[in-house]
Amino acid sequence: MARTPPILTPPETPGASGLQLGSPTARKPYHFSTLCATVDNPNAKDQYGSSSVPIYQTATFKGMGGDYDYSRSGNPTRSHLEHHLAKISNARHAFAVSSGMAALDIITRLLKAGDEVIAGDDLYGGTNRLLAYLKTHQGVTVHHVDTTNPESLHPVLKAGKTAMVLLESPTNPLLKIADLATICSDIRARAPDAIIVVDNTMMSPYLQRPLEHGADLVYDSGTKYLSGHHDLMAGVIVCNRDDVAKKIAFIINAVGNALTPFDSFLLLRGTKTLAIRMERQQSTAIQVARYLSNLGFLVHYPGLEDHPGHELHKKLASGPGAVLSFVTGDKEMSERIVGATRLWGISVSFGAVNSLISMPCVMSHASIDPAVRAARGLPEDLIRLCVGIEDPNDLIDDLEVALLQAGAIKAGQAGLVRSNPTYNPRAHGSVLNKAIEKLADRVGNARVDEEVPDTDWMVSAPGKVILFGEHAVVHGVTAVAAAVDLRCYAISSGRDDGKISLNLPDLNFNNTWNVEDLPWDAVNTSVAPGEPHPPELEPGLVEAITARALPVVDDGKPAGYKPAVIAFLYIYMTISSKDYRPCLNVTARSSLPVGAGLGSSASYSSCIATILLLTHRRLNLPSLPMPTQAPSSSDPVGHLHVSHAGRKALTKAFADEINRWALVAEKVLHGNPSGVDNAVAVYGGALAFTKPGFAFANPNGGMDGIQGFKSVRFLLVNTKVPRNTKSLVAGVGLKKQQEPELVNGILERIQAISDEARRALLDPELERSELLKALESLIDENHAHLVTLGVSHPALEKIREVTAAKGLHAKLTGAGGGGCAVVLLPDAIDDKALNELIQSLEKEGFEAYTTSVGGGGLGILSPYVERSDEDKVGAEEDFVAKPAVELAGWAADRGRWLYT
Numbered sequence: 079m080a081r082t083p084p085i086l087t088p089p090e091t092p093g094a095s096g097l098q099l100g101s102p103t104a105r106k107p108y109h110f111s112t113l114c115a116t117v118d119n120p121n122a123k124d125q126y127g128s129s130s131v132p133i134y135q136t137a138t139f140k141g142m143g144g145d146y147d148y149s150r151s152g153n154p155t156r157s158h159l160e161h162h163l164a165k166i167s168n169a170r171h172a173f174a175v176s177s178g179m180a181a182l183d184i185i186t187r188l189l190k191a192g193d194e195v196i197a198g199d200d201l202y203g204g205t206n207r208l209l210a211y212l213k214t215h216q217g218v219t220v221h222h223v224d225t226t227n228p229e230s231l232h233p234v235l236k237a238g239k240t241a242m243v244l245l246e247s248p249t250n251p252l253l254k255i256a257d258l259a260t261i262c263s264d265i266r267a268r269a270p271d272a273i274i275v276v277d278n279t280m281m282s283p284y285l286q287r288p289l290e291h292g293a294d295l296v297y298d299s300g301t302k303y304l305s306g307h308h309d310l311m312a313g314v315i316v317c318n319r320d321d322v323a324k325k326i327a328f329i330i331n332a333v334g335n336a337l338t339p340f341d342s343f344l345l346l347r348g349t350k351t352l353a354i355r356m357e358r359q360q361s362t363a364i365q366v367a368r369y370l371s372n373l374g375f376l377v378h379y380p381g382l383e384d385h386p387g388h389e390l391h392k393k394l395a396s397g398p399g400a401v402l403s404f405v406t407g408d409k410e411m412s413e414r415i416v417g418a419t420r421l422w423g424i425s426v427s428f429g430a431v432n433s434l435i436s437m438p439c440v441m442s443h444a445s446i447d448p449a450v451r452a453a454r455g456l457p458e459d460l461i462r463l464c465v466g467i468e469d470p471n472d473l474i475d476d477l478e479v480a481l482l483q484a485g486a487i488k489a490g491q492a493g494l495v496r497s498n499p500t501y502n503p504r505a506h507g508s509v510l511n512k513a514i515e516k517l518a519d520r521v522g523n524a525r526v527d528e529e530v531p532d533t534d535w536m537v538s539a540p541g542k543v544i545l546f547g548e549h550a551v552v553h554g555v556t557a558v559a560a561a562v563d564l565r566c567y568a569i570s571s572g573r574d575d576g577k578i579s580l581n582l583p584d585l586n587f588n589n590t591w592n593v594e595d596l597p598w599d600a601v602n603t604s605v606a607p608g609e610p611h612p613p614e615l616e617p618g619l620v621e622a623i624t625a626r627a628l629p630v631v632d633d634g635k636p637a638g639y640k641p642a643v644i645a646f647l648y649i650y651m652t653i654s655s656k657d658y659r660p661c662l663n664v665t666a667r668s669s670l671p672v673g674a675g676l677g678s679s680a681s682y683s684s685c686i687a688t689i690l691l692l693t694h695r696r697l698n699l700p701s702l703p704m705p706t707q708a709p710s711s712s713d714p715v716g717h718l719h720v721s722h723a724g725r726k727a728l729t730k731a732f733a734d735e736i737n738r739w740a741l742v743a744e745k746v747l748h749g750n751p752s753g754v755d756n757a758v759a760v761y762g763g764a765l766a767f768t769k770p771g772f773a774f775a776n777p778n779g780g781m782d783g784i785q786g787f788k789s790v791r792f793l794l795v796n797t798k799v800p801r802n803t804k805s806l807v808a809g810v811g812l813k814k815q816q817e818p819e820l821v822n823g824i825l826e827r828i829q830a831i832s833d834e835a836r837r838a839l840l841d842p843e844l845e846r847s848e849l850l851k852a853l854e855s856l857i858d859e860n861h862a863h864l865v866t867l868g869v870s871h872p873a874l875e876k877i878r879e880v881t882a883a884k885g886l887h888a889k890l891t892g893a894g895g896g897g898c899a900v901v902l903l904p905d906a907i908d909d910k911a912l913n914e915l916i917q918s919l920e921k922e923g924f925e926a927y928t929t930s931v932g933g934g935g936l937g938i939l940s941p942y943v944e945r946s947d948e949d950k951v952g953a954e955e956d957f958v959a960k961p962a963v964e965l966a967g968w969a970a971d972r973g974r975w976l977y978t
């Protein structure tokens with residue numbers, strides 16, 4: 079027989095004892111800690127008056143018509159516990175089951191196929207796993223939303239469809255705060271039948287009682303604070319609704335996962351000390367959070383004044399609790415910290431009297447797919463601390479030793495400081511302080527509601543020369559291309575006034591936007607970190623930026639400024655979230671001729687993509703190795719740091735993410751790019767590149783490095799005839815549609831040229847003179863095909879004429895239609911002959927550049943060395959003022975560069 083648990087009328091006040099409140103002899107209602115310690119149940123007096131509730135370790139009960147018959151359905155020890163839990167939760171009903179997940183399992187059995195559930199996007203890994211199971215096996219639809227913004231529920235909240243909303247506040251492990259009261263009243267108004275469920279484990283009923291904010295069901299993992307000793311597993315469900323309680327009681331009995339008598343006894347014992355444990359744990363947690371925050375770490379803890387949900391949490395709960403998390407900016411450093419602690423036990427779970435440390439992404443949240451974790455903003459380097467009741471000094475001391483041993487902090491003049499203070503652009507504490515300081519100095523109505531990136535970035539990427547296969551590469555033919563030593567550079571700095579600016583001195587463009595005024599309503603694409611942007615650009619967003627964000631007057635700007643600005647805003651808006659729209663200045667300029675066929679657009683695209691991904695926290699720089707250190711008594715191993723001039727300091731995955739977004743910018747600039755230009759700008763070196771999806775070379779596409787290219791010398795000659803890659807590429811596309819046989823034949827020939835060039839460059843047996851001869855005739859042949867495709871220009875033919883007169887071979891490079899030609903230089907050519915050649919080209923009005931090819935790809939100026947404020951301001955002014963030819967030397971002097 080299933081036994082419905084006792085119903086308390088209405089939440090009982092043990093102190094009242096029948097006396098009238100307000101009368102001189104009346105006792106006031108008891109405080110929480112008194113309720114915890116007082117486990118008497120007036121409905122179930124013990125026959126011997128035992129002061130500890132006995133354990134009824136029995137499966138069955140004899141006789142007919144008694145209160146109990148079978149322990150799955152009811153047991154006196156468990157009834158006592160449930161009565162006590164209802165009392166301290168201020169609830170009409172309480173149920174104890176075998177674990178926190180069992181509690182959620184019971185609750186989700188209220189759902190049926192076709193129902194929709196709304197849940198947070200920063201949930202406990204186990205909750206996430208159960209929801210994923212329901213999705214795939216039970217036909218339940220689950221929407222994950224950002225519950226810190228009540229409005230994010232509105233689009234998915236549907237009357238008659240939404241059956242359940244699952245909330246957590248604070249969330250675990252990012253300690254985000256959801257406005258439970260507002261969300262509950264919104265749900266009541268929009269989907270009145272939805273059951274509102276709150277996981278209250280992080281708070282326990284001592285600090286927060288969500289039924290009071292409008293929830294229907296609240297569950298706790300009793301394994302945590304309620305029991306407090308990590309010596310049992312239990313789950314607790316409380317509610318005020320009789321109809322829901324009846325169903326829950328039925329399901330628990332049917333499923334058979336009610337808490338055992340012995341565990342009920344232990345849990346009852348644990349709850350007696352709940353208030354006193356939580357008080358101590360919380361007060362130490364506040365000290366630990368302040369300690370880490372003062373060292374400059376980004377600490378997630380609602381008890382800190384700079385936590386975004388600090389004020390809201392104070393309205394919902396009576397304390398911030400004893401769980402906090404922080405990031406170091408470096409997963410391996412976090413692992414070293416966790417491994418170096420002694421007092422903090424490495425363990426999942428929380429709520430015990432002993433302190434615990436963990437890395438959620440490798441432990442409690444490991445069951446969430448890494449891509450999903452990344453999409454939900456769960457940093458891989460996150461460390462969670464669950465504070466116990468040990469002496470606070472010992473806990474902080476142990477943490478400090480671990481931070482020092484891991485190299486996360488070091489001794490500075492003013493005491494201990496973070497080793498990599500500028501490393502983490504997310505330090506909202508310092509950012510906020512910085513913003514407030516600046517605000518105090520300013521007059522006007524500045525706002526600080528958008529975040530200020532606190533790291534200034536400088537990046538650069540090379541242009542390219544295509545030796546074989548331009549245009550054909552758009553249609554699936556392999557192109558042979560290499561990085562040149564002319565580059566685009568971009569720098570960024572944070573600002574604190576709700577604005578962004580883009581300064582493009584090469585295009586005479588400089589504009590500032592109010593972030594809020596951008597056409598955010600047109601953003602419909604959301605791309606998770608590490609995911610590719612859909613193949614097509616979002617046309618609505620391009621249109622909205624063009625119509626609503628470009629300056630109305632052109633006042634003599636070069637034609638190309640519009641796509642450059644649209645590309646920047648397109649990426650900025652697509653990767654921003656409602657919660658994070660960083661305010662920053664970006665300036666970009668080139669030592670490359672712009673629009674001349676040397677890949678200026680791809681190097682610009684790669685630079686802005688990198689700056690935006692860094693400031694939007696989608697990229698984290700790898701940490702630097704510790705400096706070379708000889709073994710010593712405190713460090714018996716020591717370590718050797720081998721300098722490699724920053725080469726390969728940026729990982730392949732890092733470069734891949736930049737390349738994906740550089741291609742998005744290239745789509746804005748070029749319409750239908752092959753991807754070869756941005757691949758060279760990002761990865762550098764010399765490449766044989768094939769676009770996927772065509773049958774000429776490799777339908778899967780791909781790129782291979784070509785070593786032999788580096789030794790070949792080239793002269794680049796700029797016709798200075800302006801042209802536009804987008805329209806030239808479109809022109810070839812049209813010709814292919816109109817004359818498919820002719821164009822396909824040419825494409826096949828160009829594929830053969832690229833294959834032949836690649837074979838020659840890779841062949842170690844081939845004589846040098848033979849190699850150059852082969853390249854010369856392939857250059858002539860490829861140029862002839864480009865003429866047939868209609869992309870040459872009289873100026874390019876003139877260059878061929880001038881160079882042919884000296885026995886040299888040249889072809890157009892890039893999109894043609896003007897722009898540049900590439901001339902192959904024989905080994906034998908001396909400086910005098912080269913100068914004569916350059917002079918005769920200059921006489922025709924052309925400009926010549928000698929360049930080395932095959933050099934480094936994308937670079938980032940290392941942010942590990944903190945620069946003074948004066949230095950930063952000076953840098954921005956110098957950057958704009960430097961003549962283009964001095965940019966490379968100036969950038970190199972700025973510090974250590976990290977390359978792909």
Ligand SMILES: Nc1ncnc2c1ncn2[C@@H]1O[C@H](COP(=O)(O)OP(=O)(O)OP(=O)(O)O)[C@@H](O)[C@H]1O
Pocket residue numbers: 566582584585637638639640641642666667668671672673674675676677678679680682747748755801802803804891892893894897
């Ligand atoms: N330094 C820069 N600052 C701002 N925008 C730039 C810069 N360099 C290139 N761009 C953008 O790229 C456009 C030039 O792209 P285009 O494809 O026509 O030339 P390219 O990339 O130099 O040549 P190719 O694609 O044939 O190699 C400019 O009009 C501008 O929109």
Ligand SMILES: C[C@@](O)(CCO)CC(=O)[O-]
Pocket residue numbers: 544547548549550551552675677748750751752753754755803807892893
């Ligand atoms: C003309 C083209 O082949 C090269 C432009 O540098 C276009 C492209 O590959 O995107």
